[in-house]
Amino acid sequence: MFDAxxxxxxxxxxxxxxxxxxxxxxxxxxxxxxxxxxxxxxxxSLEFDAVRLDTEKDDTFRVETADGxxxxxxxxxxxxxxxxxxxxxxxxxxxxxxxxxxxxxVPDIEGRLLVPIRDEAGQERVARLMTFVxxxxxxxxxxxxxxxxxxxxxxxxxxxxxxxFRHHADGRRYAWDLTHLPELRxxxxxxxxxxxxxxxxxxxxxxxxxxxxxxxxxxxxVLHNDFSKSNIIVDHDDPAFVTGVIDFxxxxxxxxxxxxxxxxxxQLPRDAADREAVDLFxxxxxxxxxxxxxxxxxxxxxxVLPHLVMGRVVARALITLHRAAVMPRNRDYVLRNTEQGxxxxxxxxxxSPAVISRSFL
Numbered sequence: 077m078f079d080a081x082x083x084x085x086x087x088x089x090x091x092x093x094x095x096x097x098x099x100x101x102x103x104x105x106x107x108x109x110x111x112x113x114x115x116x117x118x119x120x121s122l123e124f125d126a127v128r129l130d131t132e133k134d135d136t137f138r139v140e141t142a143d144g145x146x147x148x149x150x151x152x153x154x155x156x157x158x159x160x161x162x163x164x165x166x167x168x169x170x171x172x173x174x175x176x177x178x179x180x181x182v183p184d185i186e187g188r189l190l191v192p193i194r195d196e197a198g199q200e201r202v203a204r205l206m207t208f209v210x211x212x213x214x215x216x217x218x219x220x221x222x223x224x225x226x227x228x229x230x231x232x233x234x235x236x237x238x239x240x241f242r243h244h245a246d247g248r249r250y251a252w253d254l255t256h257l258p259e260l261r262x263x264x265x266x267x268x269x270x271x272x273x274x275x276x277x278x279x280x281x282x283x284x285x286x287x288x289x290x291x292x293x294x295x296x297x298v299l300h301n302d303f304s305k306s307n308i309i310v311d312h313d314d315p316a317f318v319t320g321v322i323d324f325x326x327x328x329x330x331x332x333x334x335x336x337x338x339x340x341x342x343q344l345p346r347d348a349a350d351r352e353a354v355d356l357f358x359x360x361x362x363x364x365x366x367x368x369x370x371x372x373x374x375x376x377x378x379x380v381l382p383h384l385v386m387g388r389v390v391a392r393a394l395i396t397l398h399r400a401a402v403m404p405r406n407r408d409y410v411l412r413n414t415e416q417g418x419x420x421x422x423x424x425x426x427x428s429p430a431v432i433s434r435s436f437l
Contacts, residue, residue, distance in 0.1 A: 096251045096259055103403050104154050105197040107135040112149055119184040119191055120205055122147075130409045132325075138208070146208035148179060154199040161190060161202050163245040164324045167238065167298060168206075174237035176230070177309075177320045179206035209320030215305035217312070221362045224343065226317035227310075228366025231303050231339050234321060235332065235371050241298045246329040251395055253301060253326075254334045254387050258288055263394040266401065272418055279390050279421050286429045287383035294331035294377060302326035303339040333377040337384035339363055341392075344385070349419025356423050357382070357435055364436065375437065382435040386424045389417045 112126035116139060126137040126149065135151040152161055165181060172178045181189040182205040191203045214227070249256060257280075264280060267273045300307075302323060309320035343360035345351065355361075367373075373381070396414045400407040424432060 096249055096256055103405065104199060105195075107151055107195055107197075109137065111196050112137045112139070112151070115151075115193065115203055116149065116205075119193075119203065120182065121185055122205075132406075132410070134325075139205075147182065148206050148208055150204045150206065151193070151195070152202040152204075154201050156202070157245070157248075158190075158192075158202060159245040160248060161204075163243045163248070164327055165190060165204065166243055167241060167327050168324045170241050171234060171237045171321075176234050176237050177209065177316075177318065178324075179209055179320065179322060181206050209309045209322060211309040211311040211314075211319035213306050214308040214310050217310065219310070219317075219359075221359075223310070223312070223317045224359060224362035225366030225369070227308060228339070228363040228368075229370055230308070230316075230318040230321065231300075231336070231363070232367045232369070232371035234300055234303075235297070235335065238298045238300075243298070246298050246327075248328055250301075250326065250328050252391070253328045253330045254337065254384060254391060255291055255330055257387050257391050258284060260391065260394045263398045266398055267394070275418065275421055275425060276390060276393055279386060279425055280394075282425070282429060283383060283387040283390055286433070287380050287387055290376065290380050291331055291334070291384075294333050294380070295374075296329055296331050298327065298329050299332065299335035300324060300326070301328050301330055301335055301338060303335065304342040333373065333381050333384055336364070336367065336373065336377075337381055337388055339367075340381070340385045341388045344389075344416075344420050346416040347419070348416070348423050351419075354423075356420065357385075360385075361436075378436045379433045382424075382432045383429070386421070386432070389420050389424075393417050393421075 109126040109128055113124060116122045116124050122141055124139040124141045126139045129136045129138055133153045134156070137149045138146065139149050140146045168178050169181065172180055183189055184191050189204065193201050193203050195201055251260070261280070264277055267276055300321065302325070307321060307323045308318060309322060310317050311319045340357065340360040340363065343363055344356055345354065348354065348356060393414055396410050400410045403410070
C-alpha cells in the first residue's frame with residue numbers, strides 16, 4: 077500500500093511523466109462486445125460475433141462471421157493521437173507490401189481504412205478492421221532453437237522492410253522507447269520501499285552509466301519496438317515458423333539495438349529467480365543468431381545490447397507499476413510480465429558491468 081508520501085510522489089511522477097506516457101496514462105469507457113458487433117454491421121456490412129481481447133490501452137476484439145471469416149477490430153483509445161494511428165497503420169501496410177507477414181487493413185463500405193467514430197459513451201475514436209493472422213502467439217507455446225532462429229530472421233526482415241519508411245509522426249516521444257528511460261527517474265519514488273525498490277534503483281543507475289551515454293549515437297530508423305512473444309504468431313508445422321507479426325502500437329524511430337533488446341528481453345526465462353548461474357541469454361542467443369544471419373550489429377551495438385535488455389526490464393517495472401497504481405481497472409493485464417523481472421534484474425546486478433558487456437562479443 078502507498079502511504080501519504082507515496083501518494084504525493086505518485087502525483088508528482090504522473091505530472092512529470094504525462095507527456096511521455098501519453099495515452100498510456102489515459103483511461104476510457106470500454107466498448108462492449110455488443111457495440112463492436114454493431115460497428116461491424118454499420119461500417120463494414122459484416123455480421124459477426126465479437127470477443128474482447130486483453131490489451132494495454134484500447135478496445136480490441138476477435139470477430140468471426142457466420143461463414144467462418146475472422147478479423148480483428150481495434151478501436152483506439154480516445155486519447156490516442158490520430159497521427160499516431162495513421163503512422164502505425166502505414167508502417168504495417170509498408171511492411172506487408174515488402175513481404176513481412178502482418179495483418180492487412182480492411183476498408184469499410186466507404187473505402188476508409190481508418191474510420192472515425194463516436195461511440196455509445198460519446199467518445200471520439202478511430203476504428204480499424206484488419207485481417208486475422210492464423211497461428212498461435214509465441215507466448216502460448218514452446219520453441220526450439222531453430223524456431224527461435226526463424227524469429228530472429230523475421231525481426232531482421234522487418235528491420236530491412238522499414239529501413240526506408242518515413243512519416244511525420246515517426247519521431248514521437250513514447251515511454252516504451254528506451255531512449256527515454258532517463259526521463260522515468262521520477263517513477264522510482266513511487267515504487268514501494270524494500271529490497272525490490274533498492275534493486276530497481278541500482279539497476280537504473282547502472283543503466284545510466286553503462287548504456288544511456290551511448291544511446292544517442294546508435295544507428296536509428298523506424299522499428300517495431302515491441303517484438304514480444306505475444307506479438308509473434310507462429311505455427312510449428314510451417315517451415316517459416318513465424319506466420320505473423322502483430323501490434324504496431326509501440327512503433328517508433330529508435331535505435332536498432334533497442335529494437336533487438338526488446339526481442340531478447342522476451343526470450344529471458346520467466347523463472348530466473350529460481351535458477352542459479354543460468355545463462356539468462358541462452359534462448360535469446362538463438363534469436364540473435366538468426367537475426368545476424370540477415371542483419372548486422374556493430375561491435376558497439378553488441379556491447380551495449382545486454383545493458384539495453386536490462387534497461388527494458390527496468391522500464392517495464394517503472395511503467396507498469398506506475399500505470400497499475402493510477403489505472404487499477406487494468407492492473408492484472410498491465411502487471412502480467414512484471415513479476416518475472418525481479419529475478420532477471422538480480423541476475424544482471426550479480427554480475428559486473430564488464431562481464432555483461434561481453435555477453436554477445
